[in-house]
Amino acid sequence: MNPSEARAILEALIFAAVEPLPVEKAARILGLDEATVRRLAEQIKADCQAPDRGLTLEEVAGGLQLVTKPQYAPYLAQLGRADRPTALTPAALETLAIIAYRQPVSKAEIEEIRGVRVEGVLHNLEERGFIVEVGRKDAPGRPILYGTTELFLKAFGLRSLADLPPLEEEEFRLVEPQS
Amino acid sequence: MNPSEARAILEALIFAAVEPLPVEKAARILGLDEATVRRLAEQIKADCQAPDRGLTLEEVAGGLQLVTKPQYAPYLAQLGRADRPTALTPAALETLAIIAYRQPVSKAEIEEIRGVRVEGVLHNLEERGFIVEVGRKDAPGRPILYGTTELFLKAFGLRSLADLPPLEEEEFRLVEPQS
Amino acid sequence: MGYVVQLEVFTGPMDLLLHLVQKEQVSIYDIPIARITEEYLRYLETLHELDLDVISDFLVIAATLIQIKASLLVPQPPETGSAAPAAEEEGPDLRAQLVQRLLVYKKYRQAAEKLRTCLEARNARYTRWPGHRQLPPAPGEREEALPELPVDVWGLRDLVRQLLAQSQKPEPVHAVAPEKTSLRRRIREVLRSLKAKRELLFSELLPHPGPPRLEIVITFLAVLELLRAGLVAAYQATPLAQLRLAYLPRTAAKRGSGS
Numbered sequence: 001m002n003p004s005e006a007r008a009i010l011e012a013l014i015f016a017a018v019e020p021l022p023v024e025k026a027a028r029i030l031g032l033d034e035a036t037v038r039r040l041a042e043q044i045k046a047d048c049q050a051p052d053r054g055l056t057l058e059e060v061a062g063g064l065q066l067v068t069k070p071q072y073a074p075y076l077a078q079l080g081r082a083d084r085p086t087a088l089t090p091a092a093l094e095t096l097a098i099i100a101y102r103q104p105v106s107k108a109e110i111e112e113i114r115g116v117r118v119e120g121v122l123h124n125l126e127e128r129g130f131i132v133e134v135g136r137k138d139a140p141g142r143p144i145l146y147g148t149t150e151l152f153l154k155a156f157g158l159r160s161l162a163d164l165p166p167l168e169e170e171e172f173r174l175v176e177p178q179s
Numbered sequence: 180m181n182p183s184e185a186r187a188i189l190e191a192l193i194f195a196a197v198e199p200l201p202v203e204k205a206a207r208i209l210g211l212d213e214a215t216v217r218r219l220a221e222q223i224k225a226d227c228q229a230p231d232r233g234l235t236l237e238e239v240a241g242g243l244q245l246v247t248k249p250q251y252a253p254y255l256a257q258l259g260r261a262d263r264p265t266a267l268t269p270a271a272l273e274t275l276a277i278i279a280y281r282q283p284v285s286k287a288e289i290e291e292i293r294g295v296r297v298e299g300v301l302h303n304l305e306e307r308g309f310i311v312e313v314g315r316k317d318a319p320g321r322p323i324l325y326g327t328t329e330l331f332l333k334a335f336g337l338r339s340l341a342d343l344p345p346l347e348e349e350e351f352r353l354v355e356p357q358s
Numbered sequence: 359m360g361y362v363v364q365l366e367v368f369t370g371p372m373d374l375l376l377h378l379v380q381k382e383q384v385s386i387y388d389i390p391i392a393r394i395t396e397e398y399l400r401y402l403e404t405l406h407e408l409d410l411d412v413i414s415d416f417l418v419i420a421a422t423l424i425q426i427k428a429s430l431l432v433p434q435p436p437e438t439g440s441a442a443p444a445a446e447e448e449g450p451d452l453r454a455q456l457v458q459r460l461l462v463y464k465k466y467r468q469a470a471e472k473l474r475t476c477l478e479a480r481n482a483r484y485t486r487w488p489g490h491r492q493l494p495p496a497p498g499e500r501e502e503a504l505p506e507l508p509v510d511v512w513g514l515r516d517l518v519r520q521l522l523a524q525s526q527k528p529e530p531v532h533a534v535a536p537e538k539t540s541l542r543r544r545i546r547e548v549l550r551s552l553k554a555k556r557e558l559l560f561s562e563l564l565p566h567p568g569p570p571r572l573e574i575v576i577t578f579l580a581v582l583e584l585l586r587a588g589l590v591a592a593y594q595a596t597p598l599a600q601l602r603l604a605y606l607p608r609t610a611a612k613r614g615s616g617s
Contacts, residue, residue: 004231009254012233012247016255018486029257043231052183052226054191058483068191070482075188076195078208083488085481090470091369093477097469113463116370116415127286127320132298156473157480165472167465195484267508276517292525335511344515346522 006030007040011066014044020063020154061153062160086155095121096130100152100164104134104145122146130155185209186219190245193223199241274300275309279331279343283313283324301325309334371419372463374401379460386460391430391453395423399588413549414542421586426453544580552590552605560601 001009009030014021027037041064045057048069055066068076088096095118098110110118125131126146134147148161158164180188188209193200206216220243224236233251237244247255267275274297277289289297304310305325313326327340337343368374378394378401379386402416429452509517548563555562563577581603584590593602 007231008233008248009251010233011231012251013254013258015234015245015486016247017258018488021258025258029254047231052186052190052222054187054189055194056483065485066194067483067485068195069187070479072188072191073482073484075208076191076484079192079196081195081197081484081487084484086477088474088477093474094369094373094466094470097473098466100473101466101469113372113459113466114370115372115419115459115463126298127322129298129302133296155480156476157483158476165469165476167469167472191484194486197487269508272508272514273517273521276514277521279514280518292521294525334507335514337511342511344512346515346519 001030003040006032006036007043010037010040010064011044014041014057014064014066017063017065020060020065022063026064058157059159060157061150091116092121092125096125096148096152099125099131099146100148100161101167103147103161104137105147106137106139106143106145108143110146180209182219185211185215186222189216189219189243190223193220193236193243193245196242199239199244201242202238205243268300270295270297271300271304275304275327275331278304278310278325279327279340280346282326282340283316284326285316285318285322285324287322289325371416372460373467374398374416375419376460376464376467386457386464389453389457389460391423391427395420395427398423402587414545417545417583417587417589420588421583422452422456424586424588426456541576541579541583544576545583548577548580548584549589549605552584552603555605557602557604560603563603 010026013026013029023034023037023041027034030037032040041057041059047053048056054068054072056069058065058067091114094114095110098113099105102109107118107122110122122131126133129149129151131146131152132149133144135145136142137145152158153160153163189205192205192208202213202216202220206213209216211219220236220238226232227235233247234245235248237246273293274289277292278284281288281292286297286301289301301310305312308328308330310325310331311328312323314324315321316324331337332339368377375394375398378397379389382390382393384390398420402413402420551558551563560577560581563581564573581590581592581601585592589606591604591606593604
């Protein structure tokens, strides 16, 4: 298998997998090491930058995935696909943010932060597959601990939890009066 | 929209469409005539002939479709197989049994019977191709209904769901101790 | 004030509080408690009119605000001499706790904003239709690809029977615990009756003569919460007389009778 063929096969694999394709899996199938696969992926991505290409390659949830370029979304919306877009209420988004950044976290902790009951929101997020029970807290009542799922990473286009946007510690700046 | 951008959008549309994209639909979305769309499609197809490309464009009865090049099929097959873990856990098996006999059935109904949460197990069974979403229940929150797949039938050597051994008057039989 | 809060905008009491503080353009450390409390309660008042369901969550924070405000009004005890009563120490403490909570909340609100940006960016990218994930089997590999199964179809049948039998066992009878939800529900009920009648006796809040003790306790707790929030006032002619309650529309900022 020459490098150009390897690239072609990698493209085909990523396309056929639909879901993000883990680099190690691609490496196993191609019989190459992961660094080589990553390099090939970079080349595919670079090719996609041509103005006549409508797709691009991204790393999401620890895998490689072909997606359309964001600027063409208005045209794609006319396809009328029922699965999109993912929408969340502000309350759901707030709850999800607390879980994403603090996991594992219990319902009581989320309620303490948000000041409201979150039973319904949690249920909804769980139904949609963005969060799961990841264990039990070693505390009275053994409350359920929640964490985010791989689907969460996919839906938000994140490579991994380490890829979550950093939170600025703005508290200290607030000591100065704002104008 | 210049021709190169039109090509890019066409590629994106074909990629994201649920079914082969009819030329007239592409033309409508792009605001171009069908002959132009066909010409753009030809260009995309020509580009795909490069040895480092793994995809190609086909026009099938319904319209335009991106597919992997046929010579890479053996690699793609490994993609499928590598996915498949070996054995089902007892929890997965219990859940699968309930779905098989009660389909279409919602998560809540399964949880009612098993007395534990089944979120993760459902996800696993779905990933492995034993169950699929078969619809939505006409109830508050429109919960997902699950059913078994072809693969389930094949795996258990059944021709159809009608071949499942009947449960027949389980109440009476169960009075006798099971061995 | 000439400004109207839009009701649906807030995801909860912390969100509202943060909004009020930010509108004042002051540091979270410097919350003008009196003004914020007043505005907060005014908002709460509009909530009463609209949706009694969400009020109980907002009441808890209202009670805290009022408590801080009240304790700040109490002159600081002289340093020397008698041990300072705990109640007066509570104020600054509660305030520090509230500031801390607001800071934490603010951090996650920002996190939510960032997640929204991620989601929007991702929503602009289309993946292939998920249903396309059907991989062609390699020639002759169809059979081999079938997963190993720990049971056959009869085993599957037995499993279902067993599970169905277990799930049909009668539920053990549990004692009903005084849950938070029933307290919240009762708070709403009490408020509703008070708003209708303006004034009533505590006993009138109880469903019927000789109500279960639990009912009395929950109703009393509800009244206490409302007293704390300054939404009702309570009177007693003599120490053992019936508790008479009055609805305090909008005058919540004045602290009703606590004792």
